[in-house]
Structure formats: structure tokens, C-alpha cells
Amino acid sequence: MDGIDRSAAGRAAPTRRVLVRRHSGTVRVTHWVNVLCFGILLMSGLQIFNAHPELYWGQYGADADWSFLALEAKRGDDGAIEGVTRIGALEIPTTGVLGASAVNGEIRPRGFPNWATLPGFRDLAEGRRWHFFFAWLFVINGFAYLLYGLIAGHFRRDLAPSRDQLAPRHLWHEIVTHARLRFPKGEEARRYNALQKLAYCGVAFLLLPVMVLTGLTMSPGMDAALPWLVDLFGGRQSARSLHFIAATLLVLFVVIHLAMVFASGLFNNLRSMITGRYAIETEEPKP
Amino acid sequence: MTIRLDRRRLLTGAGVTAAAAALSACAPLSASDGVRNVLDMAEQLTMHAQRLLLTGDALAREFTEADLSPVFKSNGTHSPDDAAYQRLAEGGFADWRLQVDGLVERPLSLSLADLRAMPSRSQITRHDCVEGWSAIGKWTGVPLAQVLKAAGLKAGARYVVFHCADEYEKTLDGSGRYYESIDLVDAFHPQTILAYGMNGRDLPIAHGAPLRLRVERQLGYKQAKYLMRLEIVESFARFYRGKGGFWEDRGYEWYAGI
Numbered sequence: 001m002d003g004i005d006r007s008a009a010g011r012a013a014p015t016r017r018v019l020v021r022r023h024s025g026t027v028r029v030t031h032w033v034n035v036l037c038f039g040i041l042l043m044s045g046l047q048i049f050n051a052h053p054e055l056y057w058g059q060y061g062a063d064a065d066w067s068f069l070a071l072e073a074k075r076g077d078d079g080a081i082e083g084v085t086r087i088g089a090l091e092i093p094t095t096g097v098l099g100a101s102a103v104n105g106e107i108r109p110r111g112f113p114n115w116a117t118l119p120g121f122r123d124l125a126e127g128r129r130w131h132f133f134f135a136w137l138f139v140i141n142g143f144a145y146l147l148y149g150l151i152a153g154h155f156r157r158d159l160a161p162s163r164d165q166l167a168p169r170h171l172w173h174e175i176v177t178h179a180r181l182r183f184p185k186g187e188e189a190r191r192y193n194a195l196q197k198l199a200y201c202g203v204a205f206l207l208l209p210v211m212v213l214t215g216l217t218m219s220p221g222m223d224a225a226l227p228w229l230v231d232l233f234g235g236r237q238s239a240r241s242l243h244f245i246a247a248t249l250l251v252l253f254v255v256i257h258l259a260m261v262f263a264s265g266l267f268n269n270l271r272s273m274i275t276g277r278y279a280i281e282t283e284e285p286k287p
Numbered sequence: 288m289t290i291r292l293d294r295r296r297l298l299t300g301a302g303v304t305a306a307a308a309a310l311s312a313c314a315p316l317s318a319s320d321g322v323r324n325v326l327d328m329a330e331q332l333t334m335h336a337q338r339l340l341l342t343g344d345a346l347a348r349e350f351t352e353a354d355l356s357p358v359f360k361s362n363g364t365h366s367p368d369d370a371a372y373q374r375l376a377e378g379g380f381a382d383w384r385l386q387v388d389g390l391v392e393r394p395l396s397l398s399l400a401d402l403r404a405m406p407s408r409s410q411i412t413r414h415d416c417v418e419g420w421s422a423i424g425k426w427t428g429v430p431l432a433q434v435l436k437a438a439g440l441k442a443g444a445r446y447v448v449f450h451c452a453d454e455y456e457k458t459l460d461g462s463g464r465y466y467e468s469i470d471l472v473d474a475f476h477p478q479t480i481l482a483y484g485m486n487g488r489d490l491p492i493a494h495g496a497p498l499r500l501r502v503e504r505q506l507g508y509k510q511a512k513y514l515m516r517l518e519i520v521e522s523f524a525r526f527y528r529g530k531g532g533f534w535e536d537r538g539y540e541w542y543a544g545i
Binding site: 048 | 323325326327328329330332333337340341345346347348350354356357358359360413415416417418419420421422423503504505506534537538539540544545
């Protein structure tokens with residue numbers, strides 16, 4: 001009886017809904033700790049960015065140096081403050097959101113708006129306090145996940161794409177079906193699909209480690225302790241820019257991840273990440 | 288026993304902060320002492336972790352003349368408006384003296400000429416502001432260790448407090464005066480110097496003339512400008528709001544290695 005959805009089992013249809021064990025306890029706990037850390041790190045990170053909303057490349061970079069991205073505030077012809085997002089030489093008006101936004105009902109120079117930062121008001125010291133506490137939690141959580149993934153075989157078993165999944169034909173098939181919001185059913189739903197595996201591997205083994213390493217490179221103490229960090233990213237200001245770019249890619253991942261969670265069954269996905277059980281349609285005979 | 292208590296405090300704190308985030312009402316909550324105490328544990332963790340890694344006087348990177356920032360941004364005070372300081376500046380700092388006192392065997396009163404006569408060190412290093420920007424400059428000065436050795440530390444000496452000429456925040460009681468503090472680990476680091484020269488010239492007023500601190504493995508706000516007095520102490524709790532520096536008193540970390 002355990003693991004079988006009665007209502008589905010009772011039907012005469014040839015397929016039955018079976019609850020399979022999808023996520024281990026470690027994966028579920030580390031996932032939700034990560035959600036908490038990512039949310040706070042992102043918002044406190046935007047608070048820190050607001051202290052100097054400009055990005056440079058190389059070892060140094062300040063007001064007089066060339067920046068490739070800036071959230072600026074200017075005075076318009078009518079004297080009103082206008083927000084401008086500058087990418088290279090391209091200036092995009094973004095009043096109200098980027099460069100200048102409402103503070104107590106008045107448009108003020110501000111990189112990211114107050115609803116996106118932690119704390120909401122301007123306070124770099126407080127933003128740093130939140131950022132570094134949750135950075136530690138994030139790193140400890142990340143190490144726990146990596147250790148578990150290696151020892152328990154989670155990476156080998158669940159995350160490494162299999163040979164058949166990596167065939168160009170198969171990948172193309174997955175891209176097309178994903179675009180139509182049609183997801184694998186039956187036995188194929190027992191494992192992550194190839195696009196999922198590639199996305200999760202890219203986040204766990206590339207983007208998140210880049211976040212940690214570029215974050216450490218911004219620390220003058222860490223640069224003295226581990227000088228190769230500075231060389232790895234081509235300078236502290238490059239590392240700061242890459243920290244921002246990798247964070248942007250992570251936000252993009254979260255947006256797509258959430259969209260896929262909704263599209264492929266919000267309740268089923270949420271249950272699987274909370275209780276571990278995931279429902280699939282199967283043609284197998286009753287066990 | 289202590290470890291268990293600490294762990295419980297950490298877990299309770301993590302729960303509290305999680306709830307704070309979930310409510311998206313972190314602004315009022317982050318001001319509460321309980322949350323702040325938990326968050327502050329990260330500073331201790333960071334300092335101990337970095338001190339563990341920074342063995343054998345690991346040096347901050349030194350660059351070449353070709354790497355210098357074309358413009359080195361001046362931050363904080365650009366020119367102290369204190370009348371006594373202005374008079375000293377008009378006289379080319381000929382009458383300026385650096386007082387070295389507190390827990391020392393021999394209190395000192397050093398002129399610029401005295402400092403220049405001591406062994407000097409030049410270093411091209413990166414200055415990292417807590418705001419996020421960086422600038423590379425060349426600093427010339429006397430290693431702080433030389434001055435401390437000349438004064439002779441008494442037993443109990445743990446910190447060097449740097450008293451500055453600039454009042455960065457105007458207040459009636461003078462509590463807005465800039466000051467900083469470092470411990471003896473950083474004070475005796477070979478790259479910790481009292482700089483009187485910048486980019487091959489005398490230190491400009493915008494950058495802290497006649498003398499500023501360079502403590503290269505920490506952020507910009509530790510690099511106190513317009514030095515007037517070094518006070519060697521056992522604890523900095525009695526100065527101003529007791530956190531060991533102008534920005535520390537306003538919420539920033541005392542250990543600014545990150």
C-alpha cells in the first residue's frame with residue numbers, strides 16, 4: 001500500500017501513479033538551506049553593490065576609471081532625478097527601478113531599488129553583516145552537500161548525464177519537448193532529464209564555486225593568504241564584476257527553475273523536495 | 288560545555304534570522320540585539336579563519352609603477368577644517384609632532400624629520416574601499432614596528448589606537464573625530480607603515496598629510512589619515528563608542544580583512 005496513490009490505482013487505466021523516492025534527506029535539507037542563503041545573499045549583495053554601483057575590469061577601478069556597467073543618476077532637463085543604466089557607452093533610461101528609485105515617496109539616486117535590498121534602507125554595514133553570516137552558512141551547507149554527493153554517489157547516480165542522454169538527437173528532442181512544456185513521463189521520469197542534469201551541474205560545480213571564489217578574492221586578507229585567487233580572476237575588480245555576473249546567471253537559473261517547477265507540476269515537485277516522494281505514471285505491474 | 292551553548296545559540300539564531308527573512312521585514316528585526324549578536328559571530332569566524340591562513344607574515348600583493356591608478360580617489364575627509372591642523376599645514380607641518388604614548392616605556396614626540404631619519408619602506412599596494420572600489424598607490428614610510436620598538440611596549444599592550452586630526456562627523460561633544468585601532472599582529476606586520484610619501488612625493492593633504500597608516504591586509508577605513516597620536520592600550524573600550532574606530536562605532540567590522 002505504501003507509496004501507491006489509491007485513486008490512481010483504482011482506475012482501470014493501464015498506467016498507475018506510483019510515489020517514488022526522489023530526493024534524499026540531505027539533498028532536501030541542503031536545498032532549502034540554500035534557498036534561504038541565496039535569498040539573503042542576493043538581497044544583501046545588492047545592498048553592498050549600491051555603495052558603489054559600478055563595475056570595472058582588472059586590478060583597480062574607482063570613479064575616474066572606465067567602468068563597463070553603472071547604475072547612475074542624472075538630472076534631467078526639468079531638474080528631476082533620472083535613473084540611467086549604462087552598459088559600455090549605451091545608456092538606458094531606468095528611472096524608478098535602476099539608478100534612481102523611490103525612497104520615502106521621492107525619487108533618489110539608488111543603484112537597486114529598496115524592495116530588492118537587505119536592509120531596505122541604505123546601510124552598507126548592515127548589508128555586510130547579513131552577507132558574511134549567510135556566506136559562512138552557505139559555504140558550510142555547500143560542503144555538506146558536496147561531501148554527501150561524493151560519498152553517497154548522488155552525483156554519479158543522479159547528476160551525471162548518462163551516455164544516451166548526451167546524444168545530440170536526444171538533447172535536441174529534450175529541448176523541443178521542454179519548449180512545448182511537455183516533460184518526460186513513465187519510467188523516463190524516474191531520473192532527471194539531460195537539461196536538468198546539465199543545469200544542476202552548471203550551478204553546483206561552476207556558478208556557485210565561482211561565487212565563493214570571487215567573493216573571497218574581494219577580501220584583502222584572503223588575497224594575502226591565497227595570492228593565486230587574484231591571478232585566477234585577473235584582479236580584484238574583475239573578481240567583483242564576475243561575482244555580479246555569476247549572481248545574475250544564478251537569478252536567471254532560479255527564474256527558469258521556478259518556471260519549470262510550476263510547469264511540470266507544482267504540488268508534485270514541492271512534495272518531492274519536502275517529503276522526498278515524487279509521483280510518476282508507470283505501466284509496471286503492481287509490486 | 289561552552290561549545291554546546293554556543294551551538295545552541297547559533298541554531299536559535301539561525302532560526303530567528305530565517306524567520307526574519309521569511310517575513311521580509313528584516314529592517315526592524317535586523318536592528319534587534321539578538322539578531323545582531325548572532326550575525327556578528329561571522330566576524331569572529333572570519334577573523335580567526337583568516338588569521339589561521341595568514342601565517343608567517345603573508346604579504347599583501349605588491350605591484351609595479353606601471354600598475355598605479357592614474358587617479359587615486361580621495362575618500363572621507365579631503366582636508367581637515369580643524370584650526371590647529373590648518374595652522375600646521377600652513378607651516379608645512381614643520382611644527383607637527385606625532386605623540387606615541389600609553390603603555391610604552393619611553394613616550395615619544397616625533398617630527399617628520401625624525402620619522403624620515405628612521406628606516407623606511409616603499410610598497411605599491413592596492414587600496415580596497417569597503418564600498419567596493421580599488422586604487423593602486425605607492426606608499427613610503429616608516430614601519431610601525433620601528434616606532435613601537437623605539438618606544439618599547441609595556442606588559443599588557445594589545446592595541447595601537449590611532450588618533451586623527453579630522454572630525455568626520457560634526458558633533459557638539461567631538462565624538463565624530465576619526466580614530467582607528469589595530470592589534471599587535473597587524474602592528475608588527477612588515478607592510479604596516481606610517482606613510483609620509485605617496486607616489487614618490489610628499490603625502491598630499493587629500494590623502495592624509497603629514498602621516499597616515501597603511502595596514503595592507505585590511506580595508507580602506509582602517510588606513511587612518513592625518514595621524515596625530517598613537518596610543519598603546521590594553522583595550523579600546525573607553526574610546527568614543529567603544530568599538531575601536533570611527534566606522535566601527537557606526538556598525539562596521541573591527542576586523543576589516545574582508
